[in-house]
Amino acid sequence: MPSKSSARLAALTVAAVCCASTVVVTSPAHAADAVRIHDIQGTTRLSPYAGQQVTDVAGIVTGVRTYGSSRGFWIQDPRPDADPATSEGLFVYTGSTPKVAVGDAVTVSGTVSEYVPGGTSSGNQSLTEITRPTVTVVSGGNALPPARTIHSWSVPYLYTPSGDEAEDGSINHRPLRPHWYALDYYESLEGMHVQVADARVVGATDPYTELWVTVKPWEHRNRRGGTVYGSYTSQNTGRLQIQSLGRAADFPDAHVGDRLTGTTSGPLDYSQYGGYTLVANELGTPESGGLERETTRAQRRGELAVATYNVENLDPSDDTFAAHAAAIVDNLASPDIVSLEEIQDNSGAKDDGTVAADQTVGKLIDAIVAAGGPRYDWRGIDPVDKADGGQPGGNIRTVFLFNPERVSFTDRPGGDATTGTRVTEVYGRAALTASPGRVDPAGAAWEDSRKPLAGEFVFRGRTVFVVGNHFASKGGDQALTSQYQPPARSSEAQRHLQAASVNTFVKEILDVQKNADVVVLGDINDFEFSETTRLLEDGGALWSAVKSLPRSERYSYVYQGNSQVLDQILVSPSIRRGWGLSYDSVHINAEFHDQISDHDPQVLRFRP
Template sequence: MLCTRRAVGMALCLFAASLPALASDLTISNFRVRGPAGGNDEFVELHNGSGAPVDVGGYALLASNASGTTGSRATLPSGTSIAPGCYLLLTNRASSGYSGGVVGDVGYNTGVTDTGGLAIADGSGNVIDQVGLSSGSAYGEGTRLASLGSSNTDQSYARRSDAAGNVQDSGDNAADFTVQAPSVPHNSASTCSDVGLSVSVADAAVPEGDGGTTALGFRLTLSKPAPAAGVQVRFTTADGAATVADGDYDALDQVVTFAAGDTAQTVTVTVHGDTRVEPDEDFAVHLSEPSNGLNIARGDAIGAILNDDAAEAEIFQIQGDGAASPFVGQPVITRNNIVTSVGPGGFTMQTPDRRDDHNRLTSNGVYVFTGAAPQVTVGDAVDVRATVAEYYGLTELTHALVSVDSSGHRLPRPVIFGRDVPSTDPAHLSCGTTNFECFEGMRILVLDGIVDRANQRYGNDPFAEVFVSADGTRSLRSQGVPFGTLPSDIHSGVWDGNPEVFEMDADALGAVPAGTGIDAGARFIADGVMSYSYGDYDFQPTRLRILDANPMPRPVHDSHDPHALRLGSLNMLRLCDTDGGNSQYECGDHGTPGEADLKLKLQRLSAYIGGVLKLPDVLAAEEVESLPVLQQLADQLAADYHITYSAHLVDGHDPSGIDVGFLVRTDRVRVDQVTQLGGDATWVDPGTGQSTYLHDRPPLLLEATMLDRRGFSFRLMAVHPKSRIGVDSGADAPRNRAKRFEQARDIAQDVQKLQTDARSTYEPLVVLGDFNAYPFTDGWVDVVGAIAGTYDDSANQLDLGGNIVRPALWNAVQSVPSNDRYSFLFTEQLGEIQGYQRAGSFDSGRDVPVAQVLDQALLDRQAQRCFRGFEYGRGNLDAPDQTQDDAAADPGIRKAIGVSDHDGFVLDLSCPGHARHRR
């Protein structure tokens, strides 16, 4: 069983077992790396085949692709254990993730390739069990399993087992596993398999009482009836916070006997009551010396003595000025507070304004957990007697006795969230060391809200929380290294990590119906209460009014000039062909696509290019595997819109085969020449010391002429440099920064040659594509600045020694309103800061969705004279996760929603009176 559950009086969690399980008894017993919902519809089931619990806190789920590249997918939370014969289920919670009906115990967010492998490793990195789906996987035992392919069907690999349910682990994957269809995963709540005769002792708790003695009974259970000869085990107590010396309880040491056929016995410990107001206390019990044939499955438990002597306190005293209440585990009475919200299992209440302590570090609100629909109404004045608990970081009152004093009261004034609250400065947060803790349980009013990220999908909730800002400004990336990182240069600046962003659970208190999707970019007014849920602060509105829904998709506008040249760019998120053997690594993130997968991808891209970008004259395409598959996209566009595009692509050196290319409308543009630039450029890789190709995806130059009575010749350079993965930190960071720098310098040299040759006086030059870089420095290397000629050595770790491109190019992104300057959404993990990731949380710290500009267009002076407009087409970033998945089955333009992880753009050039040079 998984040691995480709602506490009763106090947290009662398992101690380590007295008999440790053998490492070989923990196995990966069932898994799939693709399911009905797609490549992320994954689960990994672990099984404990021993007669004792296994403490798996700190264990890691590892994965490999078919080329042996490995990485971690999840780290199991501290305190996680798997009881004898029981299971633990890990599920992928990313977009289009796990869809099964058996709820996962632990989540992860990065998928496993169809031909990869899996391993479970202990806290020291020792691999306990592993399974592979190809010979190239870094993980596997004996003969590897065959990949189950790329069809989205409900099937998994399950270990063979005997009649008793014990799984087989011979050390040979092919012999141990069999295909299971449909898949039948088990979680910590599933029925456990029989692993022999064992005994377990359960935690127990009892109210202390005001005097006299109380019997505290501990239940000892056998996994099956005792044999004819009977069995026995020794039961002993040991001091904890409760001690024998203080008269809290009487020590006990006795042998417990199970007669033939018995399955359980109860052992009683005597507890002494008093009238002192004190925290809950506990002592330990321990099983030892089992008779022959008996295993100890769970040999340690806690006896909790629950203090029932309540202290009178105001809510702000209960909350305190720290992350946790100073009254945790203690009973309290708090009187005459106003109910501010009512939910299905509890309510919030707040101190009346006249009793406010005026301390910004303490909250005046608190959540009262009732476990069922509370019998109170908003505006009631209530007295509550309860025990204070911290539920995964949320201060709450449990075991509550509630009495209503009066009704119809005016609610306490809300805290207004806006420009200054919550703070945008991580060095001066609203609540001292956090930005939201001092508002926990309190009324909040948001007057200028904007949604930063649409609904996530979490577990069985397809439309879970959205991320929002209260000042009307999107969560955008700004210049500099991330907050908490040592500055790379004194002038680079530090990006603050957007501490003002928080989550909103719109349907938690019924402000919208369950299942309501809210698009990013939507503007709203809301009031409600601030909560805290599993590691994240969570605003729960009681009223929500959407002012501008920003429905998806949002196509670009029609060109104002019918004679304008419309240029576009789109990262196509690995448009891969069905040939899995034409590159070193598989092109697709989830394996080589099948014919049906590719057909759907082409239809969705066509809907985006035709419906959202409105059929640009030239489209630069990034992340395309081959010329034939780009031509298939051109054929799809011809079938859908009766427009003919010619496809152009030159293979590069990317290990997974992705390249840059062009689609050119033959009715609007004549292609004069397509040339790959820098394809032979090399550098010495500091990681290997070997000379290798500099550009994985070399730039591609298109020279063409617009076929219009006002047409003109032009040149486009499509680029897609190295990504920012591993740039901010890690052992490979210096190497990654250096390669990005050298690529940018090489591209800049080509740009300068083009803008200084004879044709530059009459031919516009545009450098466009996915730059994998911001329009400003990230503190390490300003890739865009180097290519544009605006590089500042003082603001970058690596010095260019003077700009290569002169005069500088202009970035058309600057013409876009600031709130619309983004083409990619990245969830930044900022670690254990600002009150996030407290003890017991399963999250990895503060995660912030950040809107970034990666897709850009740089214009030389001729192109600037012709510039008429720049706009992003919206459809891939702002819709809820579930909406993006559902859109695949939609007709028309909605089919485009979610086809890529980038939004594309269009750029209009019109050159009236310009030289009409024809080659």
């Protein structure tokens, strides 16, 4: 899933046509046989009037958007037809601040358009609009059509029909079956005045003043109030994104597990980032669920604690060092080894050729000491400038912190940005030719992506091989609400190659030393049930220890209201079979609106 470096640039859809005119009259101006909104919306996702001119389409204004690039207003026919598949609402794109008000009765003439937020290459569904409108205000102060309530029993259990093979997997031309499929149900309400009541928050308020709620409070619920994503075939149908038509400053700061009490109502939109979105004229009152940040227990004397933590594009200019340090010391109980992802170079995103990150890491180590933690030592390898992806100029990489009072690092020279480490045999035991060293840095799997960092550590006389990773992101994948079903996950191809590369490296260690202790960890950017994880585990070389947790507790990231696994710690058979393995996904970030990273750290404790 995307982190700060790949976050979207805007949260609103952007339409491509403009210019509207508004006329105010005192009596209805539409003909008796004028096209009505449900005629325009039709019984599929695409309007039968797409590309055509329509005249005097009547409706009541239910919402007005005066900001952003997608300015316009929603209208709804107060005289619905009897077909549940046909929406009675419609967006009118003006391109400039509309000259209408909520409650106005209007007629609209213009061109029916199917606008795809994010462009056709995104795979998103389209939004039916009237563009280049001429708007006639007939009267003002009218009552709005009653809001359609979206609740647990109105949203079907099944998520979506399968795409039509003749349409390249698209569901656009399939007749809507709103009583069978959740996406069909939401589509049948596109543009209409809808409401939810007393909805639980399952995705915290983000920087774009959005949050996610569920209308199915029991659906894959975890103990902290979130909704767990545990399968490609079992979607969380009750999720709905909430935006606001009001001031951004008035939008609530909500954590997962909070509630929007009372009524939240407004038009149902479809956005580039999140799909079906309730754009609220009226927001419920936030009520705290009392969510607190977790703290894991400290490792015992004979336990080695190894953690992974994505610190989200950390560079010396950030103001989060003290908070990250407190998280490592207090919430993670100062693990013996910490694999950090997204450490940026000393100049951050400034594209000036800098690749060294000693200032970034040094500042974090000093902050940890100030927070009462140990003075960690560290190892890392500077990348080739702009060769590892991430934020341009940032040169993100994986770095090892380790507590020298508890664990030692075995330094073997020779590793650099382009020279990979290999496995050799020393006195009958596995060893690395370079430590720290990169795994297969010239391999096709790692092109424009972060290279794995491998190192040898010694704890109580036992060697432990640690491989830190940051696999390719999910950027470019089609959304769960895509018009193509099932949606394409194109980003998987590179992660599959990366997983196979790391698996091969681990097998080389185990071929030399069957009982070697190997820990592979980091931001894998994929689920514990994914093919990526299966390829990492291939042949029994590794096992993802997050699977030792109950299914409802397996998550490290929250995306569009789905609590899901992206960060993992995988272990070799000797560790899995050993005594006292303990795994903890420490929830300190992903569920909170005031997060310092979008990832939760993971901690593994075991006895080598």
